[in-house]
Amino acid sequence: MSTEPNAAVADAPQTATPDSADASSSVVIETRNLSKIYRDFWGRKKVHALKSLDIEVRPGEIFGLLGPNGSGKSTTIKLILGLLFPTSGRVLVFDQDASETSKNERIGYLPEESYLYKFLTADETLDFYGRLFDLSASERRDRVSQLIEMVGLQGAKHRQLKEYSKGMTRRVGLAQALINDPDLILLDEPTTGLDPIGTREMKDLILGLRDQGKTVLLCSHQLADVQDVCDRVAILHQGELKELGRVSDLLKVQDVTEVHATGLSDAAKTEIADVIARHGGTVQSIDNPTATMEDLFLNIVRESEARPGARRVSQGSDAASANDGSSDSDGGQA
Known part of the structure; x- marks a missing residue:
């Protein structure tokens, strides 16, 4: 089982001044000259995965990270979660350094591959993740019921996950990412392996999260997914930021x-x-x-x-x- 949302190394956050707190209150995620180099066993540079990335993600928006495989999208998400340390630059999440583990209480994460216990039911899976966040029994019961209904699995909640289709498994994965009622949700390729109907249902769920006031960072190489749900998008290629702006503005042909x-x-x-x-x-x-x-x-x-x-x-x-x-x-x- 992956415990990635909580697996971060603590580091003392810098104390924000009142002026800086006011200035950054409109920013959920901020990267400053963020770079990441993967090295081999001998310390030699192997891959320059991210190069001087500067982006801001604002409250209540769906922000897309778009790019082909190997463009640095997943590396960016892992740096935001504190699972990796940057080679240079900095990541701030809720005005805290990304290495500060307390921020993860406000984050939900759906990895590209959901590592779930196949012998558990959907109810049992969500209850298990609720325990990891120290939710009380009554809170877990209410939250599990709400999420099962939200992702449309009422009729299958007592079946083991090994009997689930790919689309159903992804919906359980989304539900577990929301068990702690997070303010920020990170979604890594949420429609991977889904048929058109499952893809549409997943995109509708993501739009529903924005309607609830959640901030969503969506990582994808599927152009249609980003176009349909994202407010703003950053386009990455070979670790570099190539374009940044509102989807409607980027797609508009001015002449x-x-x-x-x-x-x-x-x-x-x-x-x-x-x-x-x-x-x-x-x-x-x-x-x-x-x-x-x-x-x-x-x-x-x-x-x-x-x-x-x-x-x-x-x-x-x-x-x-x-x-x-x-x-x-x-x-x-x-």
Whole structure:
């Protein structure tokens, strides 16, 4: 079993002055010129995992660490938890040095792989983690019941975890990360191995945490996950911070104007294109918008559950065209 959320080496925190406390009250996590070098047995530099990282995570936001494998995301999380010591620079969490273990009482952590006892039930698993945080029996009972309901496992709470699917196991892992009602939740690749439905459910749970006023740091290499749930994002590559900002700002194409309208005839579209041309613009495309593959998949599943046996056929598909043609043919024969 992993005890990573509590496995930190104590170090006396610096006393904050009133001015510095006020200035940092709007920051939950702050990294200052943070660097980490992994060395081999002989002390020779093996990997420069993190290079002079400067980020701030604010209260009540979902902050994404995005990057390919090996970009330094998991190293950053371990430094925040105090599981690793920085080679240089500093990490502050709740105005305390990351090596101060008392901060972990306010942190929940979901690692990329949840190390849970497979012979325990969900109830027993959460009760066990509640004991690690010295919760009373009544507190554990209430908290376990709330979390089981929140992650949607009421019908399976008495089954052993070895009978759980990957998605169910991840939901138990999220519940154990929340057993101490933390102010800050660190999620390392929370949707790893989940199917589209499980991924959507996990993202909805993460959004629900923000609605509760929690601060979430989400580490992922899945672009859709970060785009769907994060308020701000830091993009890492080979240990370096490449981009930082709000997701909406980073994705916005500044030199392209997008107009959405319904009920336009072909003549109206032509007229609009002529107006744009008269004003020196260039019409790149006039077409119907497209949904994401995730939206399409989830809509099909929901419709299938609502109407078992019915086949969903899009209006523009070859099947629909064939059906229209056969109807016309039948009409001609009649």
